[in-house]
Amino acid sequence: MPFLREGISLNLIDIHCHFLPGIDDGAADSDVSIEMLSDSVSQGVEVVAATPHYYGKKRTIDDFIKLREEAFLNLCERALQKKVKLPKILLGAEVALTRGISARENLDLLCIQDSNLILLELPFEPWGEWVYNEVERVISDWQMTVILAHPERYVRMPWDMKRLKPFFDMGAVLQINAETVVEEKGRTKRFLKSGCPCVLGSDAHNMYNRKSQLGAAAKRLAELYGESLLEQINEVYDIIGLNY
């Protein structure tokens, strides 16, 4: 296991990654998947959630689950052929928040494996009231814990944090992308100081322009804010029931 420095180990969970082959705009095939996972392991990542995009307008949840299963089996077969040991994999999804998503049958099948955690991607167009209502219903009707994927994409200016405030009040967890931390321009601090629980995710898609930078992000966080911050992140995983 790689070490941050003597005595402090990186024991990372990647809660957002597009490494499953041929299912979305992530890994093109199983060989790329294996490269991505091996790269993650070399950075100290021990658990990786497979979170391919789920777009409700594109396919049903059942069809998505079948495709995800197929992609996962293809990956496992290829890893066996190549005699590569994979990290622990959790099957999940990055669920695009669309109108009516909270009323979808079998929404719980999109949670990260064996948990009530759902990774939600907010819309990029301006948010109407319906966005907040949908998230609220996902939480109250399904008793799910919502993890908001890369909130930094929606907060360009400090005052944009106000748009996220209702989600904080609902108990959402924020998943910050590793590359945002690595390229730190003061944005990460806003989230860390928001009082909202934060976790990291790579949101890696491939091995060329969207590689995982989770290990580098953890080290950067430790440099900027102290190693206790990494402990805090691990505590969030404990609280939301995702620690291994």
Ligand SMILES: [Fe+2]
């Ligand atoms: Fe993503």
